[in-house]
Amino acid sequence: MSRRSGVSVPTIKYYLREGLLPPGEPLARNQARYGTAHLARLRLIRALREVGGLSVAAAGAIVETLDRWEQGDLTAHEVMGRAHRAVIPPAGGHSAADPEWARARADADAFVRDLGWRVSEDAPARERLAEVIFSLRRLGHPELLDCLPAYAAAALAVAEVDVAIASSRPDAATMMSSVVVGTVLGEALLSAIRLLAHEHVSATRSDARTAPTGR
Amino acid sequence: MSRRSGVSVPTIKYYLREGLLPPGEPLARNQARYGTAHLARLRLIRALREVGGLSVAAAGAIVETLDRWEQGDLTAHEVMGRAHRAVIPPAGGHSAADPEWARARADADAFVRDLGWRVSEDAPARERLAEVIFSLRRLGHPELLDCLPAYAAAALAVAEVDVAIASSRPDAATMMSSVVVGTVLGEALLSAIRLLAHEHVSATRSDARTAPTGR
Numbered sequence: 001m002s003r004r005s006g007v008s009v010p011t012i013k014y015y016l017r018e019g020l021l022p023p024g025e026p027l028a029r030n031q032a033r034y035g036t037a038h039l040a041r042l043r044l045i046r047a048l049r050e051v052g053g054l055s056v057a058a059a060g061a062i063v064e065t066l067d068r069w070e071q072g073d074l075t076a077h078e079v080m081g082r083a084h085r086a087v088i089p090p091a092g093g094h095s096a097a098d099p100e101w102a103r104a105r106a107d108a109d110a111f112v113r114d115l116g117w118r119v120s121e122d123a124p125a126r127e128r129l130a131e132v133i134f135s136l137r138r139l140g141h142p143e144l145l146d147c148l149p150a151y152a153a154a155a156l157a158v159a160e161v162d163v164a165i166a167s168s169r170p171d172a173a174t175m176m177s178s179v180v181v182g183t184v185l186g187e188a189l190l191s192a193i194r195l196l197a198h199e200h201v202s203a204t205r206s207d208a209r210t211a212p213t214g215r
Numbered sequence: 216m217s218r219r220s221g222v223s224v225p226t227i228k229y230y231l232r233e234g235l236l237p238p239g240e241p242l243a244r245n246q247a248r249y250g251t252a253h254l255a256r257l258r259l260i261r262a263l264r265e266v267g268g269l270s271v272a273a274a275g276a277i278v279e280t281l282d283r284w285e286q287g288d289l290t291a292h293e294v295m296g297r298a299h300r301a302v303i304p305p306a307g308g309h310s311a312a313d314p315e316w317a318r319a320r321a322d323a324d325a326f327v328r329d330l331g332w333r334v335s336e337d338a339p340a341r342e343r344l345a346e347v348i349f350s351l352r353r354l355g356h357p358e359l360l361d362c363l364p365a366y367a368a369a370a371l372a373v374a375e376v377d378v379a380i381a382s383s384r385p386d387a388a389t390m391m392s393s394v395v396v397g398t399v400l401g402e403a404l405l406s407a408i409r410l411l412a413h414e415h416v417s418a419t420r421s422d423a424r425t426a427p428t429g430r
Contacts, residue, residue: 006307040355047350050307053268080417084410092221092265117415125410132404135262140255141396143380150376151401151408154369159412161365163420165358181356183413186366189347190409191402193366195299195340197374198398200332202295205378 001034005042012042020045020060044181052184058086062180069176079176081123083183088124091131104134115152162186216249220257227257235260235275259396267399273301277395284391294391296338298398303339306346319349330367377401 002009015021021041024032041063048059065082068074074082094101108130112119119126136144162182169175217224230236236256239247256278263274280297283289289297309316323345327334334341351359377397384390 043353047354050304051346051350053304076421077417080414084414087406087410089265089268112411115415117411118418119411119414123411123414125407125414128403128407129411131266132400132407135266136396136400136404138258139262139396139400141393143384144393144397144401146380147373147376147397147401147404148408150372151405152412154373155405155408155412156416157365158362158369158409159416161362162413163416165361167420169358178356178359181351181354182359182362183410185347185351185354186359186362187406187409188343189351189362190366190370190405191302192340192343192347193363193370194373194402194405195302195398196327196332196334196338196344197367197370198377199295199299199334199338199340200330201371201374201378202292203333205382206291 001039001042004039005046007042007046014056015042015045018056018060020056020063047181048184051188052087053188054086054184061086062184066177066180070173076176076179080179080183083180085124087184087187088128091124091127094131094134100137101130101134104130104137107133111148111152158186158190216254216257219254220261222257222261229271230257230260233271233275235271235278262396263399266403267302268403269301269399276301277399281392281395285388291391291394295394295398298395300339302399302402303343306339306342309346309349315352316345316349319345319352322348326363326367373401373405 001007002012005012007015012021016023021038024034024038026032045059045063048054048062049056052059054062061082065074065079065086069076069079096102105127108126111129112126133145136142166175166178166182169178216222217227220227222230227236231238236253239249239253241247260274260278263269263277264271267274269277276297280289280294280301284291284294311317320342323341326344327341348360351357381390381393381397384393
């Protein structure tokens with residue numbers, strides 16, 4: 001299983017101990033058989049960790065969420081909330097008494113409201129947005145907040161496509177797997193493409209500045 | 216400095232040992248004076264680590280890059296390349312002999328070429344893109360690759376705005392700081408807004424499905 005998944009044996013044993021992987025079918029005192037479901041699970045954990053950049057705890061929360069969804073324990077809305085919480089790192093512990101933090105929180109809420117987006121009050125992404133707004137101001141780069149409208153338009157277009165793709169899946173189980181994998185790995189995908197676009201736009205702009213004729 | 220930056224004293228000592236923070240002006244055997252430049256640097260490191268999610272090594276690479284840029288050691292293009300490498304986690308060590316990996320690499324290159332984007336052959340984001348393509352197929356979710364055109368359009372719009380904002384800075388030093396902070400924290404910003412958009416689109420869609428009249 002290590003060879004086929006690319007995950008080392010000590011790491012596999014660690015995932016078994018931590019409950020991320022269910023135990024195999026026991027064969028002898030020190031041996032167990034692992035099937036294709038184990039291999040698929042291990043590949044998912046590896047992708048969430050290495051490509052999605054999740055911690056072991058966050059990857060564990062994702063696989064537990066998918067298990068509970070398959071057992072009928074969670075609604076689709078709950079699955080999405082758990083996937084979001086796994087993707088968003090814990091907040092930095094700001095004091096509600098800090099006026100700069102209160103202002104960032106209010107600005108994040110106003111941003112969502114002005115867009116007319118329907119987002120629950122306790123969505124972790126609201127706090128995350130406030131944290132970025134707070135940090136950009138504190139770092140002396142409030143001008144970077146001018147990108148917010150463009151980011152909102154881009155994110156809405158991306159989300160429409162993500163949800164349409166997931167909704168086109170033939171059954172509820174593969175749809176939810178698609179939503180969760182798409183949430184985590186879609187971040188990595190968008191990040192990579194954004195960096196490619198940055199290089200392209202910079203290269204094109206610096207050409208335009210240095211071109212001898214104004215074509 | 217700990218109180219004003221929100222970074223604990225042991226962590227500040229660690230950053231001093233690792234060279235992320237320059238030493239203060241010595242006052243006595245066990246005391247040193249730290250100025251506003253130290254505080255600004257510490258806030259930057261904190262934001263890169265906590266909001267940008269960078270490792271200590273990656274945050275260190277960013278601050279070293281900004282220092283070398285200020286000393287005139289690096290071109291703007293080199294600064295951008297280093298910022299990209301700091302944001303992109305190290306690749307998962309795929310074998311060039313693996314046909315699935317070769318296919319993902321070729322698809323990533325074809326994607327950039329078909330867009331007509333000018334991106335250097337060794338850009339780390341190319342390999343990162345290939346890694347996500349590879350993982351989505353291996354996880355049995357090739358349908359998620361249907362999002363690539365929409366992601367490219369969104370990323371291009373975002374990159375145009377990012378570069379325009381950075382270019383509007385009054386001088387080269389603040390421009391480059393804006394580029395680097397925007398590269399790292401812009402990821403967190405886009406990620407948060409994408410999750411907000413996901414919730415909004417899902418809420419709107421599930422209403423449309425359950426509405427008794429087909430409005």
